[in-house]
Every structure is written in structure tokens, then in C-alpha cells.
Amino acid sequence: MANKAAGSAISEDAVLGGRVRLRQPLRGHRVGHDAILLAAASGGRAGEHAVEFGSGVGAAGLALAARVPGLTVTLLEIDPALCDLAAQNATLNGLRDRVDVRCLDVTDSNAVSRLPAAERVLMNPPFNDPALAQMSPHSGKRLAHAGGAALLAAWVGAAAQVLKPQGVLTLIWRAEAAADVREAFAGRFGDVVTLPVYPRDGAAPIRVLVRGVKGAPPRESELPGLVLNDAAGKPTAAAEEILRAGRTLPIAEFTGSG
16 A cells, blocks of 8 residues: 655555555656556566666666576666665665666667676666657656557667677566567567567557567567456456565576477
8 A cells, every 4th residue: 555645756565565655746747557567577586686667766776686696787777866766765774785876878889888788688768659649748667668669679679789798688568569669679679579468368469578589599489368357357366476475486497498
């Protein structure tokens, strides 16, 4: 439950079954399932370095750091106010020694070139095409949501710049526009594996988690999807295991076709 101080524009909320607490704006973009699913799909090992693009208040990167002891994480965010909250959240969760927050535009190749090389990049890019979707009047929410295929391609290119050879990129995207991801990955990332996310059994997927390896052969695989809710609208046991109990999705360590 949100902890709302009188007159404050910030709430403090718990995710990942209470293992991660997040200070976030009461208005604008709010942390949802996407960030926790992304962390569960990203994987990592002690001693590795992961970079989250467009981290907002740091939900996915902090959830990943909480899951993987010894993993260092750099959070990249363009909005200074959200950068400040991300730094507060790293401290709030006792992760400041392993989490670095940098305020920069990931499409700025000069800034990206100065980042330390990473084994992993994770991202939840703004994926609503501003030409097709009705955008929020709130500037922060609009910045977090409006982007589309062109911005995705720029972010994927920046990820290729940051990652070491054989480094892993994991992202979440709109399921109906999964072709955007394949196009952005082409020539940069191979051994591509996808995992669809369904709102309920029998429904069309709403999200797709995609994982690719820098410089790997252009192979593709798809894993069985995750169903979020049952027929009564309650979270499935599988979703609860991921979103609350902290179980890792099988895509996290999948390396594609043999």
C-alpha cells in the first residue's frame, strides 16, 4: 500500500512481495508488472554488470539487483527527478553499494560510449507510437510511454554499444508489434528467444519478453508463455511465483536454438 505523506507528490510502495520498496510519483507513470517481469527475464550472476535503460525510479534494475547478490547495476534515466528517486530507492533498499544512477539520454552515443561495458542490458522502452495512440497529457507519463519502433531501434543500437561481445539484451515490448524487435535486433543480436505474456488463458498476448545475444547467429526460439490471470480475474499461481515470490522466468538463461 502507498505511504502518502500529507501534501506529498510521492508514494512509497512495495513490489516483489515486499522485498523491494519504491518511492515514486503519485501522478504520471507508475511502476507495474512490466518492470518486475523484465527483471525476472533478465538473469545475471555475481560479478557481472547490468545496465538498465530508461530506468525511471529504478524498479526493474533494483528488482534484478535484489534477486542476484553480487551483481552491479547501472540505472540510466533521462528525467532528473526520476534519477533522484532512483538513487533514493537504491539507498532505501540497501543497494547503494551495487547500484549506480546516471542521468542521461541513451540515444546520446557520446554519453553511452563513456559507460562501463556490461554483460547485460535490460530495457522497457516507451512503446506506444505517438502517431497512433492517444497520449497522456502528463509529460512524465507521455515520456515514459511514447516512442515506437524508431526509438526502439535507437535503444537497441545503444545496447549493442554498451554490451561486451556475447552480452545479453533483454526487453519487454507490445506483443502485437513484436516484428519491431526482430527488425531492431537484425545484424546486432542473435540466438533470439521470446516469451509471450497473456492477460488470461485463451486471450491474445499483451506483451512479449525478448532476449538476444550480441553477435550470436540469427536463430530464433519461442518459449511457452506466462498467463497472468485465471478466468475469475485472480493472479495465476505461475504469475504469483514471478511477481511476488521472485522466481526467475526460464527465458533468463535460455541461449536459443542449438
